[in-house]
Amino acid sequence: MLAIDVKDLRKQFSVQKNREGLGGALKDLFKREYNQITAVKDISFQIPQGEICGYIGENGAGKSTTIKMLTGILVPTSGHIRVNGFIPHKEREKFVRGIGVVFGQRSQLWWDIGVIESFQLLRKVYRVPEAEFKKRLDELVERLQLSELLNRPVRKLSLGQRMRCELVASLLHNPSILFLDEPTIGLDIMVKTEIRDFLKKINKEQGTTILLTTHDLQDIEALCSRVIMLDDGRIIYDGGLDELKSRWSKGREIRFQFGERPDLDALRGLTEDLAGVAWALDDELTASMWLPHAVNVSDALARVVGGGADIRDIKIIETNTDEIVREIYQSGTASKEATEKLAQPSEHADKEPVHHG
Numbered sequence: 001m002l003a004i005d006v007k008d009l010r011k012q013f014s015v016q017k018n019r020e021g022l023g024g025a026l027k028d029l030f031k032r033e034y035n036q037i038t039a040v041k042d043i044s045f046q047i048p049q050g051e052i053c054g055y056i057g058e059n060g061a062g063k064s065t066t067i068k069m070l071t072g073i074l075v076p077t078s079g080h081i082r083v084n085g086f087i088p089h090k091e092r093e094k095f096v097r098g099i100g101v102v103f104g105q106r107s108q109l110w111w112d113i114g115v116i117e118s119f120q121l122l123r124k125v126y127r128v129p130e131a132e133f134k135k136r137l138d139e140l141v142e143r144l145q146l147s148e149l150l151n152r153p154v155r156k157l158s159l160g161q162r163m164r165c166e167l168v169a170s171l172l173h174n175p176s177i178l179f180l181d182e183p184t185i186g187l188d189i190m191v192k193t194e195i196r197d198f199l200k201k202i203n204k205e206q207g208t209t210i211l212l213t214t215h216d217l218q219d220i221e222a223l224c225s226r227v228i229m230l231d232d233g234r235i236i237y238d239g240g241l242d243e244l245k246s247r248w249s250k251g252r253e254i255r256f257q258f259g260e261r262p263d264l265d266a267l268r269g270l271t272e273d274l275a276g277v278a279w280a281l282d283d284e285l286t287a288s289m290w291l292p293h294a295v296n297v298s299d300a301l302a303r304v305v306g307g308g309a310d311i312r313d314i315k316i317i318e319t320n321t322d323e324i325v326r327e328i329y330q331s332g333t334a335s336k337e338a339t340e341k342l343a344q345p346s347e348h349a350d351k352e353p354v355h356h357g
Ligand SMILES: Nc1ncnc2c1ncn2[C@@H]1O[C@H](COP(=O)(O)OP(=O)(O)OP(=O)(O)O)[C@@H](O)[C@H]1O
Pocket: 013, 014, 015, 037, 038, 039, 057, 058, 059, 060, 061, 062, 063, 064, 065, 066
């Protein structure tokens, strides 16, 4: 059985229009006009059990709206959803016992009571037998080192402490699917790492399926084998992280430092039969070589090194995911271009690399 199965899912919101001026306000009083906003536009995807999938996109892309439909908080305008075999907004009571949810910006814990009391309340909500609850709680508390926090009221916790408690709260009933909406937002690097390690472990040991939205690409790099990217309510990419990188990155850059001013024409001559390789002088003693993905790095390196120039240092500059995603988002025609690129991935590899300094 699939953990998540979504077909042609759509969500529209009606937003009241405010007409201009006093006349407009009076008109609004008698007859309201509405604008339709389509936040999620007929998306389909399937997530098998045990997968960790990143759900990314810029602000307003429709990520939270999707998660809210998947967790039964919002009713879809049209389309089909099955999560653990249930229709989330219809079979709520049975459904929620199989899922855990953490919204980084909102708490599921009660602000003024001790953490442990919140956990006890959640135990009752999810109807977890006492013995089972205790066993699980002990295990989670030990893993996330929460024992000293249990009696403190939530409002007294730091953000990092609170997030660790939120994770425990979402896992007390041993759900098979975990939905995380910005789980590491605002946390320092230590806590982020701790949370990522913890998530990796529970996924590995218990096979917990995890769908997470994040703006932090290190979360994705650390956790996700698969990424779904949303733009303006539509899926523009669904696949592996490595593939995402190679399809979108403009090639690799290798920077050479020389003992004397390099002869650019001679360097170009060494690589002239490698299609798409470009050279540029960075300063008196450094030059960069751009390689399209189709060209093998060691091939190109061997030619340059074999050319006899006085090379002092070589640095291969990796494209990082942040840059790729920023690049996609920034181009005004992101979705169109992206779809075209995806339709013809091989064409991309033949393009002249673009040197952007
Ligand atoms: N309750 C609502 N009523 C009207 N419009 C809404 C509502 N909720 C979301 N929207 C709109 O739907 C679109 C998608 O919003 P959503 O919150 O799903 O985006 P997101 O990808 O989660 O963004 P962010 O990263 O900022 O959280 C936005 O244009 C938003 O303004």
